[in-house]
Amino acid sequence: MVTFPNAKINIGLNIVGKRPDGFHNLESCFYPVGWADALEILPQTDWHHQVVSFTSSGLSIPGNQDSNLCLKAYRLLAEDFALPPVSIHLLKAVPIGAGLGGGSADAAFTIKALNQLFSLDISTENQQKYARSLGSDCAFFIENKPMYCFGKGDQFEETSLRLTGKWILLVNPGLHISTAEAYSGITPRVPTQDLRELLQKPIGQWRDFVKNDFEESLFKNHSVLPQIKAKIYDLGAQYASMSGSGSTVYGIFDHEPDPANNFQNSTVWKGELN
Template identity: 65%
Template sequence: MLTFPNAKINIGLHITEKRTDGFHNLESCFYPVGWCDALEILPAQELSFHNSGIPIPGDSQNNLCLKAYYLLKKDFDIPPVWIHLHKVVPIGAGLGGGSADGAFTITTLNKLFSLKLTTEQMQQYARQLGSDCAFFVENQPKYCFGKGDEFDEIGIHLKGKYIILVNPNIHISTAEAYTGILPHAAEVDLKEILKQPIAMWKDLVKNDFEKNLLLKYPVIANIKHELYQYGASYASMTGSGSTVFGIFDNTIDLKQAFNKYMIWQGELL
């Protein structure tokens, strides 16, 4: 079975509280985008994992696809599988690519072996893989809170808008991103602001990670500035960086303008 785990962007991101378990509470709007990996899972005689495309650092046994398989294997008598992941979405880029791979493994195994898991059950398995993973089970725009694994509906309508994502090939670890972050209550009601026309977002919808990271990596700040120069209605770094996105009212091709970087562009759904 072949699937295409997609990335997401954060529209607004506020770090609101340090938790007693070492994690942070946050609030954000997660929105799926079309930049995708390719994931194929087939029944096999023995379990195996293969990857191509962008090299994945670390021991392959720690890959979220395998971790997702083992999670379900504990509770269901599923056979071994052959997993091939072709990695396209950049790693450590604030796009949730690895989280999507893990979540799509859960949803694919559910279909492949007719496990009949509910959405809520699949989300619960996904939460054990990582904070962003559960979002990709439904894979719909959501207001996210808690560790980023609790959801509420959000009135945001971007269908038909055009998005450009620019990744400057900078890997930012979660630990680096949180250095210097001082959690605080959000100054604005994100859910209410995102109901407003996108032209009003520029000075109100913020990503708390930008304050330090745009100073540390001027190239990220330059990309954001250039996207506005090219006419973006709204531009921001996504997640903990380093990818920056711009949302445009109309189709625009900026591949040449950002030809030094990884770039994806397409319509929002």
């Protein structure tokens, strides 16, 4: 079975409070985009070497392969179901640590693929429970549709926001921003205006109201980020923002954008939104 774990963007991101467990409460709109990895899961056929295997190609994945989220997702389900050994191969295309939820998507799509491959009949709600234990963003990718998100980013509320037919341009400068650095510049605060109401405004007005709290400090530390954002607006974007805690910056357009040679030394992806 082959699936394509896709990225997401944050439209607005407010850090509203520190939690007793050390995490932060946030509010954001998560929106799926088409930039995707490719994930293949196959039942083992060699009876002499029946062990779970994980391999990857494409972008290099840091850390020990044994701790990859795809393997963690398999082991999580194997605790509750009699899963046979599988071979997992991940073609990594979505940049890592880029504010796009790529690793979280890989984990969630592993859960969904195993559920389908072995007819486990796990409900959407229970798939989300498994996903939540793997990471804050993971549960979003089970339903994989636009959602207003709150809590750690793992609680959801339906949103009517749809950007079907709009184009998105994603620019990743290859800059690694650690979670520690991102949060070190944050003072949690409850915003004066409700994000859900702001997103009902015409997209052309978002520029003045819909903010990512991480931008203020990270733009000061990394001058390439505001430069990219300004260039995206110069190309005619209706709205531009950093996604998550960086370092990808995106723009939403009402036409297909032409990035030309504006973003040298960056990875660029564009596509239509659903």
